[in-house]
Amino acid sequence: MLNAAKNQPLPQHAAGSCYSYSNFAWGLLGMCDLGIHSDDPNPDVTSAWVSAIERLLPAIGLRMPDTRPFPAIQASSLPAGFGTDGTILPEDTDYNPISVVLGGAGDVTSTGNDMYQWLAFHMGCVGYTPGEVDVQSVMQGTAYQATTTCGSSANPAVGLGWFFPAVAGGDKSYVSKDGGVTGYTSYMAFQRYVGESGDPTSSPTGVFVLANTRAHGGAVGLGRKLIQRLLGNSMPGAEYPDEGIIPSP
Numbered sequence: 001m002l003n004a005a006k007n008q009p010l011p012q013h014a015a016g017s018c019y020s021y022s023n024f025a026w027g028l029l030g031m032c033d034l035g036i037h038s039d040d041p042n043p044d045v046t047s048a049w050v051s052a053i054e055r056l057l058p059a060i061g062l063r064m065p066d067t068r069p070f071p072a073i074q075a076s077s078l079p080a081g082f083g084t085d086g087t088i089l090p091e092d093t094d095y096n097p098i099s100v101v102l103g104g105a106g107d108v109t110s111t112g113n114d115m116y117q118w119l120a121f122h123m124g125c126v127g128y129t130p131g132e133v134d135v136q137s138v139m140q141g142t143a144y145q146a147t148t149t150c151g152s153s154a155n156p157a158v159g160l161g162w163f164f165p166a167v168a169g170g171d172k173s174y175v176s177k178d179g180g181v182t183g184y185t186s187y188m189a190f191q192r193y194v195g196e197s198g199d200p201t202s203s204p205t206g207v208f209v210l211a212n213t214r215a216h217g218g219a220v221g222l223g224r225k226l227i228q229r230l231l232g233n234s235m236p237g238a239e240y241p242d243e244g245i246i247p248s249p
Contacts, residue, residue, distance in 0.1 A: 007099075013150050020150040021158050023105035030104015045100045049107070060135075061127030064114035069107050070096060078109070081183015082213035089183050106179045115188070115208045122161075123190045124202035140175055140194040164192075171233040174205075178220040185211050187223030191231060205230050 013020075034048045049069040057064050081089045110118075120126040124136060139161035149157065157164040162175035173196070176189035190206030193199065207226045209219035217224075228234075 018148050018150040019158060021163075023102055026105040027099075027102035028104070031101060033104065045103060049103055053108075060121060062117050062121055064110070064117050066109075066111040067114045067118075068109060069103065070109050079212045082215055083183065084214045086213070086215035093182060095182055095184070106181075110210070112208075112210060115186075115210060119188055119190065119206050119208050122188075122203075123206045124193065136194045140192055168234045172231040174227055174231060176223070176227070178223070180214060180218060180220070183212060183214065185209075185214055185218030185220055187219040189223060189227040 031045075034045065034052060036043050036045065036048065046069050053067060053069075057067070078095065080091075081093065081095060083089055117126065122136070122139065139159065141159060156166070159175070162177055164173070164175055167173055173192045174189050175192050176187065178185070178187045180186065186209065188206075188208040190203045193201075193203045205227075207223055207230060209223040209226070211219040211222070
C-alpha cells in the first residue's frame, strides 16, 4: 500500500473543491470491496478477484468465461503489444498492468466475445430487467455531482461508471470509458439512455474496441470516431484527455 501511494500521483486540489478520475481511488475502492484489510499481511488478491468476478457475472445474467484478472491468465497467450511509436515491443516486455493495490482500477483481460456481452448488458439489451435493480440509473447518473472538474475544462464529467463527453448542440449524448496499459488499449461507448427524454429501456447504439497498440490513440482514437459516426454526430467529436489510461512507454 505504501509503495503504491509513493509511486502514484495524488490529487493536488483541496478536498471537496473539484472532482477528477483517479486510478488510485478506484484501486482502493476495489480493495475494500474484496474485503482486503491489514490483518492479512499477504492476501491472495488475484484469487479474490477471480472469485469476485465469478460471483458477479452470473448474478447479472452474463456468461463471460474468458474475463480474468491479468495474473490469472498466461501472458504468452496474448498478442504482442505495440508502443506509441507503432513498433512492436520486445519479447520480454512485462505486460503486467498495474500493482496489486490498483486492481480495482483495471487489471482485467478479456476477449471480444466477452466484451460484447458486457457492452450489451450496459446498453440494457441482455442480463438486465428494467426496474429489477436500477443499476443503469446509478451508472449513467450525474445528478449527485456538486463540484466542477479539476484541471482543464476539456476534462469530461465523471460518473460512477462512465465518462460523459461533451457533444455539440443537437448531437446525441453518449457515455464512454477508455483504458490502457503497456502495449494495449481499450474503449467502450454507447448512446446514453438513462436520464434522456422518456428514459427508454435500452440503448440502440454502442461500440467497443480492443487493440494491441497505443499508436495513433489505439482503441481510443478509433472508438471515438466510430461512436460519433454511428450516432450521426458532427465530426470530429469532442475530445478529452485519456485520463483512464495508465502511463506506459
